[in-house]
Amino acid sequence: MPGRQEDINEASETVSADGSEQYDVIVVGAGAAGIGVGIAIAHVGIENFLIVDRETVGSSFSSWPDETRFITPSFPSNSIGMLDLNSIAIGISPAFSMKVEHPTGKEYAEHLQDISDFFELPIREKTDVRNIEKNDGLFHLETQEGTLLAKNVIWAAGEYQYPLLDGFVGSELCRHTSTVPSYGGLDGEDFLIVGGYESGIDAAVHLSNRDKKVRLFDLNAPWLEETSDPSVALSTFSFERMNNPKFEEHTKLFANTPVESVSVEDGVYVLKTQDGQTFSSTNQPLLAGGFSGSHKFVSHLFDERDDGFPELNESDESTIVPGMFLCGPSVRHDGHIFCFIFKYRQRFAIVAQAIASSLDIPTDEFVEAYRSWGMYLDDLSCCGQECLTC
Numbered sequence: 001m002p003g004r005q006e007d008i009n010e011a012s013e014t015v016s017a018d019g020s021e022q023y024d025v026i027v028v029g030a031g032a033a034g035i036g037v038g039i040a041i042a043h044v045g046i047e048n049f050l051i052v053d054r055e056t057v058g059s060s061f062s063s064w065p066d067e068t069r070f071i072t073p074s075f076p077s078n079s080i081g082m083l084d085l086n087s088i089a090i091g092i093s094p095a096f097s098m099k100v101e102h103p104t105g106k107e108y109a110e111h112l113q114d115i116s117d118f119f120e121l122p123i124r125e126k127t128d129v130r131n132i133e134k135n136d137g138l139f140h141l142e143t144q145e146g147t148l149l150a151k152n153v154i155w156a157a158g159e160y161q162y163p164l165l166d167g168f169v170g171s172e173l174c175r176h177t178s179t180v181p182s183y184g185g186l187d188g189e190d191f192l193i194v195g196g197y198e199s200g201i202d203a204a205v206h207l208s209n210r211d212k213k214v215r216l217f218d219l220n221a222p223w224l225e226e227t228s229d230p231s232v233a234l235s236t237f238s239f240e241r242m243n244n245p246k247f248e249e250h251t252k253l254f255a256n257t258p259v260e261s262v263s264v265e266d267g268v269y270v271l272k273t274q275d276g277q278t279f280s281s282t283n284q285p286l287l288a289g290g291f292s293g294s295h296k297f298v299s300h301l302f303d304e305r306d307d308g309f310p311e312l313n314e315s316d317e318s319t320i321v322p323g324m325f326l327c328g329p330s331v332r333h334d335g336h337i338f339c340f341i342f343k344y345r346q347r348f349a350i351v352a353q354a355i356a357s358s359l360d361i362p363t364d365e366f367v368e369a370y371r372s373w374g375m376y377l378d379d380l381s382c383c384g385q386e387c388l389t390c
Protein backbone atom coordinates (compact mmCIF):
# COMPACT_ATOMS: atom_id res chain seq x y z
CA MET A 1 0.00 0.00 0.00
CA PRO A 2 1.22 3.52 -0.70
CA GLY A 3 2.68 5.46 2.20
CA ARG A 4 1.62 8.97 3.14
CA GLN A 5 3.14 11.56 0.79
CA GLU A 6 5.05 13.27 3.62
CA ASP A 7 6.60 9.94 4.66
CA ILE A 8 7.80 9.29 1.16
CA ASN A 9 9.36 12.75 0.84
CA GLU A 10 11.03 12.58 4.22
CA ALA A 11 12.45 9.18 3.40
CA SER A 12 14.06 10.26 0.16
CA GLU A 13 15.43 13.77 0.64
CA THR A 14 18.86 14.91 1.76
CA VAL A 15 19.22 18.17 3.66
CA SER A 16 22.19 20.37 2.73
CA ALA A 17 24.25 22.46 5.18
CA ASP A 18 22.05 25.56 4.78
CA GLY A 19 18.89 23.53 5.38
CA SER A 20 17.83 23.25 1.69
CA GLU A 21 16.50 19.92 0.51
CA GLN A 22 18.79 18.23 -1.98
CA TYR A 23 17.84 15.50 -4.44
CA ASP A 24 19.56 13.45 -7.11
CA VAL A 25 16.66 14.27 -9.43
CA ILE A 26 13.76 16.72 -9.39
CA VAL A 27 11.04 16.27 -12.00
CA VAL A 28 9.06 19.45 -12.69
CA GLY A 29 5.48 18.60 -13.66
CA ALA A 30 3.20 15.76 -12.63
CA GLY A 31 1.41 15.22 -15.93
CA ALA A 32 1.71 12.19 -18.20
CA ALA A 33 5.40 12.92 -18.87
CA GLY A 34 6.42 13.74 -15.30
CA ILE A 35 4.64 10.75 -13.78
CA GLY A 36 5.86 8.42 -16.55
CA VAL A 37 9.50 9.46 -16.25
CA GLY A 38 9.16 9.39 -12.44
CA ILE A 39 8.15 5.73 -12.65
CA ALA A 40 11.15 5.01 -14.89
CA ILE A 41 13.43 6.83 -12.41
CA ALA A 42 12.09 4.63 -9.60
CA HIS A 43 12.38 1.47 -11.75
CA VAL A 44 16.03 2.12 -12.55
CA GLY A 45 16.79 2.30 -8.84
CA ILE A 46 17.13 6.02 -8.09
CA GLU A 47 15.63 6.68 -4.67
CA ASN A 48 16.49 10.26 -3.87
CA PHE A 49 14.10 12.08 -6.20
CA LEU A 50 11.06 14.32 -6.06
CA ILE A 51 8.27 15.26 -8.48
CA VAL A 52 6.84 18.75 -8.02
CA ASP A 53 3.77 20.31 -9.57
CA ARG A 54 2.35 23.82 -9.31
CA GLU A 55 -1.15 22.32 -9.13
CA THR A 56 -2.06 18.67 -8.67
CA VAL A 57 -1.25 15.39 -10.42
CA GLY A 58 -2.71 15.54 -13.95
CA SER A 59 -4.00 19.09 -13.53
CA SER A 60 -3.71 19.93 -17.26
CA PHE A 61 -5.88 16.91 -18.08
CA SER A 62 -8.41 17.76 -15.40
CA SER A 63 -8.82 21.24 -16.88
CA TRP A 64 -9.71 19.98 -20.37
CA PRO A 65 -13.25 20.93 -21.41
CA ASP A 66 -15.63 18.41 -19.83
CA GLU A 67 -16.63 16.94 -23.19
CA THR A 68 -13.12 16.48 -24.61
CA ARG A 69 -11.90 12.91 -24.81
CA PHE A 70 -8.64 11.24 -25.79
CA ILE A 71 -8.38 10.80 -29.53
CA THR A 72 -5.95 7.89 -29.16
CA PRO A 73 -7.88 4.77 -28.14
CA SER A 74 -7.01 2.66 -25.14
CA PHE A 75 -7.21 -1.12 -25.45
CA PRO A 76 -6.06 -3.78 -22.96
CA SER A 77 -3.45 -5.14 -25.36
CA ASN A 78 -0.72 -5.55 -22.72
CA SER A 79 -1.43 -9.28 -22.44
CA ILE A 80 0.10 -9.82 -25.89
CA GLY A 81 3.07 -7.54 -25.22
CA MET A 82 1.66 -4.42 -26.90
CA LEU A 83 1.42 -1.62 -24.42
CA ASP A 84 -1.93 0.22 -24.31
CA LEU A 85 -1.44 3.36 -26.48
CA ASN A 86 -2.31 5.68 -23.60
CA SER A 87 -0.19 3.93 -20.99
CA ILE A 88 2.82 5.68 -19.50
CA ALA A 89 4.30 2.65 -17.71
CA ILE A 90 5.05 -1.00 -18.35
CA GLY A 91 2.20 -3.24 -17.23
CA ILE A 92 -0.30 -0.40 -16.97
CA SER A 93 -3.41 -0.19 -19.15
CA PRO A 94 -5.83 2.73 -18.77
CA ALA A 95 -8.36 0.67 -20.77
CA PHE A 96 -8.18 -2.17 -18.28
CA SER A 97 -8.33 -0.01 -15.17
CA MET A 98 -10.89 2.54 -16.38
CA LYS A 99 -12.97 0.45 -18.82
CA VAL A 100 -13.00 3.41 -21.19
CA GLU A 101 -11.65 3.55 -24.73
CA HIS A 102 -11.42 7.34 -25.09
CA PRO A 103 -11.06 8.77 -21.57
CA THR A 104 -11.99 12.34 -20.73
CA GLY A 105 -9.24 14.56 -19.34
CA LYS A 106 -10.68 14.22 -15.85
CA GLU A 107 -10.73 10.43 -16.09
CA TYR A 108 -7.12 10.39 -17.24
CA ALA A 109 -6.06 12.73 -14.41
CA GLU A 110 -7.62 10.26 -11.94
CA HIS A 111 -5.75 7.46 -13.66
CA LEU A 112 -2.45 9.36 -13.23
CA GLN A 113 -3.23 9.85 -9.54
CA ASP A 114 -4.04 6.14 -9.15
CA ILE A 115 -0.77 4.99 -10.68
CA SER A 116 1.20 7.59 -8.70
CA ASP A 117 -0.27 6.03 -5.56
CA PHE A 118 0.39 2.51 -6.83
CA PHE A 119 4.07 3.25 -7.50
CA GLU A 120 4.33 5.32 -4.30
CA LEU A 121 5.88 8.24 -6.16
CA PRO A 122 7.29 11.09 -4.07
CA ILE A 123 5.18 14.01 -5.25
CA ARG A 124 4.85 17.50 -3.86
CA GLU A 125 1.82 19.36 -5.19
CA LYS A 126 1.10 23.12 -5.12
CA THR A 127 4.79 23.81 -5.68
CA ASP A 128 5.34 26.32 -8.45
CA VAL A 129 8.86 26.38 -9.87
CA ARG A 130 9.52 30.04 -10.64
CA ASN A 131 13.13 29.93 -11.71
CA ILE A 132 15.95 27.43 -12.19
CA GLU A 133 19.66 28.23 -12.16
CA LYS A 134 22.68 25.96 -12.00
CA ASN A 135 25.43 27.08 -9.59
CA ASP A 136 28.36 25.14 -8.19
CA GLY A 137 27.24 21.89 -9.82
CA LEU A 138 23.70 21.98 -8.41
CA PHE A 139 20.39 23.18 -9.78
CA HIS A 140 18.60 25.70 -7.59
CA LEU A 141 14.84 25.54 -8.09
CA GLU A 142 13.10 28.58 -6.72
CA THR A 143 9.59 27.87 -5.48
CA GLN A 144 7.12 29.93 -3.46
CA GLU A 145 8.25 28.04 -0.36
CA GLY A 146 12.00 28.23 -0.77
CA THR A 147 14.74 26.71 -2.86
CA LEU A 148 15.08 23.03 -3.75
CA LEU A 149 18.47 21.67 -4.84
CA ALA A 150 19.09 18.90 -7.33
CA LYS A 151 21.93 17.28 -9.23
CA ASN A 152 19.60 16.70 -12.18
CA VAL A 153 16.35 18.31 -13.32
CA ILE A 154 13.81 16.81 -15.69
CA TRP A 155 11.61 19.51 -17.18
CA ALA A 156 8.18 17.94 -17.82
CA ALA A 157 5.94 20.99 -17.47
CA GLY A 158 4.06 20.36 -20.71
CA GLU A 159 2.30 22.70 -23.10
CA TYR A 160 -1.32 22.96 -22.04
CA GLN A 161 -0.78 25.64 -19.42
CA TYR A 162 1.25 27.70 -21.90
CA PRO A 163 -1.17 28.44 -24.78
CA LEU A 164 -0.22 30.25 -27.99
CA LEU A 165 -2.13 33.49 -27.83
CA ASP A 166 -0.73 35.54 -30.72
CA GLY A 167 -0.57 34.95 -34.45
CA PHE A 168 -2.78 37.68 -35.92
CA VAL A 169 -4.01 41.16 -35.05
CA GLY A 170 -6.60 40.99 -32.26
CA SER A 171 -5.94 37.36 -31.33
CA GLU A 172 -6.03 38.45 -27.67
CA LEU A 173 -9.73 39.17 -28.14
CA CYS A 174 -10.35 35.46 -28.74
CA ARG A 175 -10.75 32.77 -26.08
CA HIS A 176 -8.25 29.91 -26.16
CA THR A 177 -9.99 26.52 -26.09
CA SER A 178 -7.76 25.50 -23.15
CA THR A 179 -9.70 27.98 -20.97
CA VAL A 180 -13.15 26.54 -21.78
CA PRO A 181 -14.41 24.40 -18.87
CA SER A 182 -17.30 23.00 -20.88
CA TYR A 183 -18.64 23.56 -24.40
CA GLY A 184 -22.11 22.96 -23.01
CA GLY A 185 -21.59 25.98 -20.77
CA LEU A 186 -20.89 28.43 -23.62
CA ASP A 187 -23.75 30.84 -24.25
CA GLY A 188 -24.56 31.87 -27.80
CA GLU A 189 -25.78 30.38 -31.03
CA ASP A 190 -22.92 30.85 -33.48
CA PHE A 191 -19.16 30.52 -33.10
CA LEU A 192 -16.06 31.43 -35.08
CA ILE A 193 -13.15 29.03 -34.46
CA VAL A 194 -9.57 29.75 -35.52
CA GLY A 195 -7.58 26.52 -35.95
CA GLY A 196 -8.69 23.24 -37.47
CA TYR A 197 -6.49 20.58 -35.99
CA GLU A 198 -7.69 18.32 -33.14
CA SER A 199 -8.68 21.02 -30.59
CA GLY A 200 -10.56 23.14 -33.15
CA ILE A 201 -12.40 20.16 -34.63
CA ASP A 202 -13.19 18.92 -31.12
CA ALA A 203 -14.77 22.30 -30.26
CA ALA A 204 -16.74 22.28 -33.53
CA VAL A 205 -18.02 18.73 -32.85
CA HIS A 206 -19.31 19.58 -29.37
CA LEU A 207 -20.87 22.89 -30.43
CA SER A 208 -22.57 21.48 -33.52
CA ASN A 209 -23.90 18.58 -31.45
CA ARG A 210 -25.69 21.31 -29.48
CA ASP A 211 -27.12 22.79 -32.69
CA LYS A 212 -24.77 25.79 -32.63
CA LYS A 213 -23.60 27.25 -35.94
CA VAL A 214 -19.83 26.97 -36.37
CA ARG A 215 -17.48 28.55 -38.90
CA LEU A 216 -13.93 27.21 -38.61
CA PHE A 217 -10.82 28.64 -40.29
CA ASP A 218 -7.45 26.99 -40.82
CA LEU A 219 -4.23 28.07 -42.49
CA ASN A 220 -4.10 24.66 -44.11
CA ALA A 221 -6.65 21.87 -44.12
CA PRO A 222 -5.83 19.08 -41.64
CA TRP A 223 -9.12 17.35 -42.51
CA LEU A 224 -7.95 16.95 -46.14
CA GLU A 225 -4.48 15.52 -45.40
CA GLU A 226 -3.83 12.35 -47.35
CA THR A 227 -1.08 10.94 -45.14
CA SER A 228 -1.68 7.85 -43.02
CA ASP A 229 0.32 9.29 -40.10
CA PRO A 230 -2.29 10.01 -37.39
CA SER A 231 -0.07 12.80 -36.11
CA VAL A 232 -0.31 14.77 -39.33
CA ALA A 233 -3.82 14.00 -40.46
CA LEU A 234 -6.77 14.24 -38.09
CA SER A 235 -7.36 11.17 -35.96
CA THR A 236 -9.82 8.47 -36.89
CA PHE A 237 -11.81 9.47 -33.81
CA SER A 238 -12.24 12.99 -35.21
CA PHE A 239 -13.17 11.84 -38.72
CA GLU A 240 -15.79 9.54 -37.21
CA ARG A 241 -17.28 12.40 -35.22
CA MET A 242 -17.27 14.73 -38.24
CA ASN A 243 -19.16 12.11 -40.20
CA ASN A 244 -22.34 13.03 -38.42
CA PRO A 245 -25.45 14.86 -39.72
CA LYS A 246 -25.27 17.51 -37.00
CA PHE A 247 -21.64 18.34 -37.80
CA GLU A 248 -22.40 18.47 -41.51
CA GLU A 249 -25.44 20.66 -40.96
CA HIS A 250 -23.96 23.16 -38.51
CA THR A 251 -20.21 23.39 -39.23
CA LYS A 252 -18.64 25.13 -42.20
CA LEU A 253 -14.92 24.49 -42.69
CA PHE A 254 -12.74 27.13 -44.38
CA ALA A 255 -9.60 25.42 -45.66
CA ASN A 256 -6.43 27.38 -46.52
CA THR A 257 -7.97 30.53 -45.06
CA PRO A 258 -5.56 32.39 -42.79
CA VAL A 259 -7.17 34.85 -40.40
CA GLU A 260 -5.89 38.41 -40.73
CA SER A 261 -7.56 40.08 -37.76
CA VAL A 262 -10.27 40.01 -35.12
CA SER A 263 -11.80 43.19 -33.75
CA VAL A 264 -14.79 43.96 -31.56
CA GLU A 265 -17.19 46.86 -31.64
CA ASP A 266 -20.44 47.29 -29.72
CA GLY A 267 -20.31 43.67 -28.65
CA VAL A 268 -19.90 42.31 -32.18
CA TYR A 269 -16.71 40.40 -33.07
CA VAL A 270 -15.52 40.85 -36.65
CA LEU A 271 -13.11 38.33 -38.16
CA LYS A 272 -11.31 39.19 -41.39
CA THR A 273 -9.47 36.63 -43.46
CA GLN A 274 -6.39 37.31 -45.58
CA ASP A 275 -8.38 36.62 -48.74
CA GLY A 276 -10.74 39.51 -47.93
CA GLN A 277 -13.76 37.78 -46.41
CA THR A 278 -15.47 39.17 -43.29
CA PHE A 279 -17.45 37.22 -40.67
CA SER A 280 -19.16 38.43 -37.53
CA SER A 281 -20.57 36.98 -34.32
CA THR A 282 -21.75 38.30 -31.00
CA ASN A 283 -19.86 35.46 -29.30
CA GLN A 284 -16.17 35.61 -28.47
CA PRO A 285 -14.25 33.69 -31.18
CA LEU A 286 -12.46 30.54 -30.04
CA LEU A 287 -8.74 30.19 -30.59
CA ALA A 288 -7.49 26.65 -31.22
CA GLY A 289 -4.03 27.54 -32.48
CA GLY A 290 -1.99 25.31 -30.21
CA PHE A 291 0.52 25.99 -27.47
CA SER A 292 3.79 27.87 -27.14
CA GLY A 293 4.96 25.33 -24.57
CA SER A 294 6.65 25.53 -21.18
CA HIS A 295 10.13 25.04 -22.63
CA LYS A 296 10.24 28.81 -23.27
CA PHE A 297 10.33 29.16 -19.49
CA VAL A 298 13.68 27.33 -19.29
CA SER A 299 15.14 28.57 -22.55
CA HIS A 300 18.23 29.91 -20.70
CA LEU A 301 19.17 26.30 -19.87
CA PHE A 302 19.02 24.93 -23.41
CA ASP A 303 20.47 25.88 -26.74
CA GLU A 304 17.71 26.59 -29.22
CA ARG A 305 16.99 24.81 -32.49
CA ASP A 306 16.02 26.80 -35.58
CA ASP A 307 12.37 25.97 -34.88
CA GLY A 308 12.60 27.36 -31.33
CA PHE A 309 12.56 23.98 -29.56
CA PRO A 310 15.36 22.99 -27.15
CA GLU A 311 18.46 21.39 -28.64
CA LEU A 312 18.95 18.00 -26.98
CA ASN A 313 21.69 15.39 -26.98
CA GLU A 314 20.97 11.69 -27.54
CA SER A 315 19.80 11.37 -23.91
CA ASP A 316 17.34 14.31 -24.14
CA GLU A 317 19.73 16.38 -22.05
CA SER A 318 20.64 20.00 -22.67
CA THR A 319 23.69 20.42 -24.88
CA ILE A 320 24.85 23.42 -22.82
CA VAL A 321 23.83 22.61 -19.21
CA PRO A 322 24.63 19.01 -18.18
CA GLY A 323 22.02 17.47 -15.90
CA MET A 324 19.10 19.42 -17.41
CA PHE A 325 16.71 17.05 -19.23
CA LEU A 326 13.46 17.47 -21.16
CA CYS A 327 10.53 15.03 -21.26
CA GLY A 328 7.19 15.21 -23.02
CA PRO A 329 5.66 16.59 -26.20
CA SER A 330 8.32 19.30 -26.78
CA VAL A 331 11.08 16.74 -27.36
CA ARG A 332 12.50 17.06 -30.87
CA HIS A 333 15.28 15.21 -32.67
CA ASP A 334 15.95 16.31 -36.23
CA GLY A 335 12.52 16.11 -37.87
CA HIS A 336 11.06 13.78 -35.24
CA ILE A 337 8.36 15.21 -33.02
CA PHE A 338 7.17 13.32 -29.93
CA CYS A 339 3.79 14.99 -29.43
CA PHE A 340 1.64 12.05 -28.29
CA ILE A 341 1.96 9.92 -25.18
CA PHE A 342 2.71 6.77 -27.18
CA LYS A 343 5.61 8.66 -28.77
CA TYR A 344 7.27 10.53 -25.91
CA ARG A 345 6.89 7.68 -23.40
CA GLN A 346 9.57 5.87 -25.41
CA ARG A 347 12.14 8.39 -24.19
CA PHE A 348 11.50 8.11 -20.42
CA ALA A 349 13.92 5.21 -20.02
CA ILE A 350 16.60 6.97 -22.08
CA VAL A 351 16.57 9.84 -19.57
CA ALA A 352 16.40 7.51 -16.55
CA GLN A 353 19.32 5.47 -17.90
CA ALA A 354 21.49 8.56 -18.45
CA ILE A 355 20.89 9.85 -14.93
CA ALA A 356 21.32 6.40 -13.32
CA SER A 357 24.62 5.93 -15.15
CA SER A 358 25.87 9.29 -13.85
CA LEU A 359 25.07 8.00 -10.34
CA ASP A 360 26.86 4.68 -11.01
CA ILE A 361 23.65 2.65 -10.91
CA PRO A 362 23.70 -0.35 -13.32
CA THR A 363 21.02 -0.15 -16.04
CA ASP A 364 21.30 -3.26 -18.25
CA GLU A 365 18.24 -5.14 -16.91
CA PHE A 366 16.19 -1.97 -16.78
CA VAL A 367 16.98 -1.12 -20.41
CA GLU A 368 16.20 -4.66 -21.54
CA ALA A 369 12.81 -4.61 -19.81
CA TYR A 370 11.84 -1.22 -21.21
CA ARG A 371 13.08 -2.11 -24.69
CA SER A 372 11.03 -5.32 -24.75
CA TRP A 373 7.89 -3.25 -24.13
CA GLY A 374 8.65 -0.69 -26.85
CA MET A 375 9.45 1.84 -24.14
CA TYR A 376 13.07 2.46 -25.12
CA LEU A 377 13.50 4.21 -28.43
CA ASP A 378 17.13 4.96 -29.17
CA ASP A 379 17.07 4.29 -32.91
CA LEU A 380 15.13 7.09 -34.53
CA SER A 381 15.66 5.84 -38.07
CA CYS A 382 12.32 3.98 -37.79
CA CYS A 383 10.31 7.19 -37.32
CA GLY A 384 10.24 8.96 -40.65
CA GLN A 385 7.10 11.05 -40.27
CA GLU A 386 6.71 14.46 -38.76
CA CYS A 387 3.72 15.38 -36.64
CA LEU A 388 1.87 18.54 -35.85
CA THR A 389 1.08 19.88 -32.43
CA CYS A 390 -2.19 18.79 -30.86
Ligand SMILES: Cc1cc2nc3c(=O)[nH]c(=O)nc-3n(C[C@H](O)[C@H](O)[C@H](O)COP(=O)(O)OP(=O)(O)OC[C@H]3O[C@@H](n4cnc5c(N)ncnc54)[C@H](O)[C@@H]3O)c2cc1C
Pocket residue numbers: 028029030031032033034052053054055056057058059060061064068069070071072127128129130156157158159160161198199202294327328329339340341342390
Ligand atom coordinates in the same frame (compact mmCIF):
# COMPACT_ATOMS: atom_id res chain seq x y z
C1 LIG B 1 -7.41 18.67 -26.48
C2 LIG B 1 -6.24 17.75 -26.40
C3 LIG B 1 -6.38 16.41 -26.68
C4 LIG B 1 -5.29 15.56 -26.61
N1 LIG B 1 -5.48 14.24 -26.89
C5 LIG B 1 -4.43 13.41 -26.79
C6 LIG B 1 -4.60 12.02 -27.03
O1 LIG B 1 -5.68 11.54 -27.34
N2 LIG B 1 -3.50 11.22 -26.92
C7 LIG B 1 -2.26 11.71 -26.60
O2 LIG B 1 -1.32 10.94 -26.52
N3 LIG B 1 -2.09 13.01 -26.35
C8 LIG B 1 -3.15 13.86 -26.45
N4 LIG B 1 -2.97 15.19 -26.22
C9 LIG B 1 -1.64 15.66 -25.85
C10 LIG B 1 -1.42 15.39 -24.38
O3 LIG B 1 -2.43 16.00 -23.63
C11 LIG B 1 -0.11 15.97 -23.97
O4 LIG B 1 0.85 15.27 -24.69
C12 LIG B 1 0.13 15.79 -22.50
O5 LIG B 1 -0.74 16.52 -21.71
C13 LIG B 1 1.51 16.24 -22.20
O6 LIG B 1 1.80 15.80 -20.91
P1 LIG B 1 2.85 16.56 -20.06
O7 LIG B 1 3.02 15.78 -18.83
O8 LIG B 1 4.03 16.90 -20.90
O9 LIG B 1 2.14 17.97 -19.77
P2 LIG B 1 0.93 18.32 -18.79
O10 LIG B 1 -0.09 17.25 -18.80
O11 LIG B 1 0.52 19.71 -19.16
O12 LIG B 1 1.63 18.33 -17.36
C14 LIG B 1 2.53 19.34 -16.99
C15 LIG B 1 2.39 19.58 -15.51
O13 LIG B 1 3.38 20.53 -15.14
C16 LIG B 1 2.87 21.42 -14.18
N5 LIG B 1 3.63 22.66 -14.30
C17 LIG B 1 3.68 23.50 -15.35
N6 LIG B 1 4.52 24.52 -15.09
C18 LIG B 1 5.02 24.31 -13.86
C19 LIG B 1 5.93 25.01 -13.03
N7 LIG B 1 6.52 26.15 -13.44
N8 LIG B 1 6.21 24.52 -11.79
C20 LIG B 1 5.63 23.37 -11.37
N9 LIG B 1 4.75 22.67 -12.12
C21 LIG B 1 4.46 23.13 -13.35
C22 LIG B 1 1.42 21.56 -14.55
O14 LIG B 1 0.64 21.92 -13.43
C23 LIG B 1 1.07 20.18 -15.10
O15 LIG B 1 0.46 19.36 -14.13
C24 LIG B 1 -4.03 16.06 -26.27
C25 LIG B 1 -3.89 17.42 -25.98
C26 LIG B 1 -4.97 18.25 -26.05
C27 LIG B 1 -4.78 19.72 -25.73
